[in-house]
Amino acid sequence: MSATLDSVNSPMNSAAGVSVTRGDRRAARLLAIVMHAAFAGLLVFGVSWQKKKPEPVMADLWSNLPQLPQQAQPKPEVTPEVEPTPKPAPAPKVTPPPAPKVTPVPAPKPDIALQDKKKKAEPKPEPKAEIKPEPKPKPEPKKDDTAKREADRKAAEAEKEAQEKAAAEKAAAAERAAKAAAAARENQKYINGIRGKVYARMALPPDIQGNPEAVFVVSLLPGGELLNVTLRTSSGNPAYDAAAERAIRQAQPFDVPSGEQFQQYFRQFPMVFRPKG
Amino acid sequence: MTPSHDMSILSLITGASVLVQAVMLMLLLASLFSWYYIFLKYFALRRATALADEFEKQFWSGADLNDLHQRAMNTRTEAGSMERIFEAGFREFMKLRGQPNMDVSAITDGTRRAMRATYQREMDELESHLSFLASVGSVSPYVGLFGTVWGIMNSFRGLSNVAQATLAAVAPGIAEALVATAMGLFAAIPAVVAYNRFAGDVNRLAIRFDSFMEEFSNILQRQVH
Numbered sequence: 001m002s003a004t005l006d007s008v009n010s011p012m013n014s015a016a017g018v019s020v021t022r023g024d025r026r027a028a029r030l031l032a033i034v035m036h037a038a039f040a041g042l043l044v045f046g047v048s049w050q051k052k053k054p055e056p057v058m059a060d061l062w063s064n065l066p067q068l069p070q071q072a073q074p075k076p077e078v079t080p081e082v083e084p085t086p087k088p089a090p091a092p093k094v095t096p097p098p099a100p101k102v103t104p105v106p107a108p109k110p111d112i113a114l115q116d117k118k119k120k121a122e123p124k125p126e127p128k129a130e131i132k133p134e135p136k137p138k139p140e141p142k143k144d145d146t147a148k149r150e151a152d153r154k155a156a157e158a159e160k161e162a163q164e165k166a167a168a169e170k171a172a173a174a175e176r177a178a179k180a181a182a183a184a185r186e187n188q189k190y191i192n193g194i195r196g197k198v199y200a201r202m203a204l205p206p207d208i209q210g211n212p213e214a215v216f217v218v219s220l221l222p223g224g225e226l227l228n229v230t231l232r233t234s235s236g237n238p239a240y241d242a243a244a245e246r247a248i249r250q251a252q253p254f255d256v257p258s259g260e261q262f263q264q265y266f267r268q269f270p271m272v273f274r275p276k277g
Numbered sequence: 278m279t280p281s282h283d284m285s286i287l288s289l290i291t292g293a294s295v296l297v298q299a300v301m302l303m304l305l306l307a308s309l310f311s312w313y314y315i316f317l318k319y320f321a322l323r324r325a326t327a328l329a330d331e332f333e334k335q336f337w338s339g340a341d342l343n344d345l346h347q348r349a350m351n352t353r354t355e356a357g358s359m360e361r362i363f364e365a366g367f368r369e370f371m372k373l374r375g376q377p378n379m380d381v382s383a384i385t386d387g388t389r390r391a392m393r394a395t396y397q398r399e400m401d402e403l404e405s406h407l408s409f410l411a412s413v414g415s416v417s418p419y420v421g422l423f424g425t426v427w428g429i430m431n432s433f434r435g436l437s438n439v440a441q442a443t444l445a446a447v448a449p450g451i452a453e454a455l456v457a458t459a460m461g462l463f464a465a466i467p468a469v470v471a472y473n474r475f476a477g478d479v480n481r482l483a484i485r486f487d488s489f490m491e492e493f494s495n496i497l498q499r500q501v502h
Contacts, residue, residue: 020321028316032309039463044286 186257187265194254195271202247202273205239214241214273218248220266226252232270244273286456293453294431300424300457304417308464311413314406315471322478325403328357329485336489342367342496358399358482359489366392366490370497381501388497392490399486403479407472414469421461428454 212235219227229248234241248271256266290301336345349356349364356364369391373384432450439446 020317024317024320028313028320031316032312035312036305036309 183261183265186261190255190257190266191269194251194256197251197254198244198247198271201250203243205237205243208237208240211274212236212240214244216244216248216271216273217268218271219268220254220256220262222256222258222262224253224256226254235273240273289449289453289456292449293428293456297424297428297454297457300420300427301460304421304424304457304460304464307413307417307420308460308467311410311464311468311471314409315467318406318410318471318475322403322475322482325358325482326478329359329482332357332360332363333485333489336363342500346371358396358403359486361399362392362395362486362490363493365395366493366497370500374501381498384501385494385498389490389494392493396486396490400479400483403482407475407479410468410472410475414465414472417461417464417468418458419461421458421464424457424461425454428457 213233214231214235215233217228217230217232219229221227226249229245231241231245235244256262290298293301346364346367349360349367353361353364366388370384370388373379373387429451432447432454435450436442436447
């Protein structure tokens with residue numbers, strides 16, 4: 001009996017010890033912990049590394065927004081340096097219209113300040129200049145023999161008038177330039193206001209690379225309400241174009257000047273978008 | 278409202294509710310233990326296979342059975358399963374043959390029973406902890422899912438108190454909750470793979486032991502005559 005019990009017990013003891021050694025246990029424990037630590041490290045660093053990328057883009061957007069109108073309003077003349085693109089767009093429109101459009105002004109706007117009255121004074125010389133060429137041809141065919149004096153007198157008068165007119169024109173040109181500059185300055189103020197308003201509502205898509213440029217043609221109603229927006233030049237990124245258009249539509253109504261200035265500059269104007277200002 | 282929450286994994290875990298955190302801790306422990314057993318089983322099975330190979334080579338190289346038995350007795354603590362089966366069978370055979378008026382079938386049966394007993398014990402040892410891996414593989418996805426469901430439930434309950442329902446109000450809660458499912462899967466997948474692998478290995482060893490037992494019984498039966 002005792003012999004058989006021994007023989008049964010002994011293999012059991014040995015069986016427990018052999019297949020797994022103490023070194024195995026230690027190694028397995030260590031490997032399991034190392035594996036988990038490695039995986040956790042990969043997960044934490046991998047994910048945080050991915051997450052940090054979009055954040056700078058967001059920060060740029062928010063920091064740019066308040067600066068835009070603030071910088072532009074106190075220093076309108078500096079704006080060309082700050083925003084090279086928006087200015088050239090409206091500028092070409094500014095220079096051609098003033099000459100023809102100055103004359104119709106008086107009718108709609110009697111209440112404009114002194115400057116406008118001076119303006120009205122300037123255009124007068126222009127019609128005179130047109131009259132003058134007439135007298136010269138007239139004397140030659142009509143009164144060759146009868147009244148040379150008259151012709152001389154008229155010629156002298158014409159010369160005088162020409163000189164006066166030239167002087168007036170010079171002054172007018174200077175004044176016009178000054179006025180145009182002032183108007184441009186004021187326009188810039190409004191444009192900056194509009195830009196600020198639109199940029200504030202702009203939700204940039206996250207995958208923008210570089211600084212692509214999108215140009216929209218914005219048509220406004222006199223009250224500042226949006227009539228129409230059309231994309232003139234795509235930035236190449238449809239998501240960005242759509243975001244900009246949405247922002248324009250959401251930002252209305254805009255603060256616009258009234259009357260003539262509106263008709264001239266804000267009825268329809270191009271708007272340049274850049275993700276980074 | 279802040280535009281973006283801190284969505285790193287660590288903040289997701291620390292921001293989760295207590296129950297979800299408990300689930301995560303459970304799953305982490307399950308994963309740790311399952312990997313511990315995975316490595317342990319891997320070492321053990323690799324050694325068992327190597328020892329069986331070595332013993333079979335010795336056995337079939339025509340060595341004397343008494344010598345083999347002597348060696349098995351001496352190195353009992355580091356012997357392989359097959360060697361131990363051989364040792365138990367041969368010892369029983371010697372005892373039975375020493376006794377008077379035993380017929381051949383009684384000796385063979387007794388030897389076979391002794392070997393069978395050792396075989397069962399060895400198989401039990403080889404298969405130990407495999408059931409743990411199987412449980413982790415099948416249960417931890419459900420545990421993780423439970424944590425996720427609970428977390429999502431809470432985040433939707435929080436949503437009911439907000440006047441304006443936004444995705445930003447629920448998204449962090451859902452993300453936190455989903456971490457639990459991820460951890461459950463993370464614990465389960467290796468456990469299932471390892472279980473299948475180890476179960477196959479143990480099965481192959483069992484077949485080898487079985488066939489060895491049959492062949493050894495034949496050899497002993499021939500020796501009786």
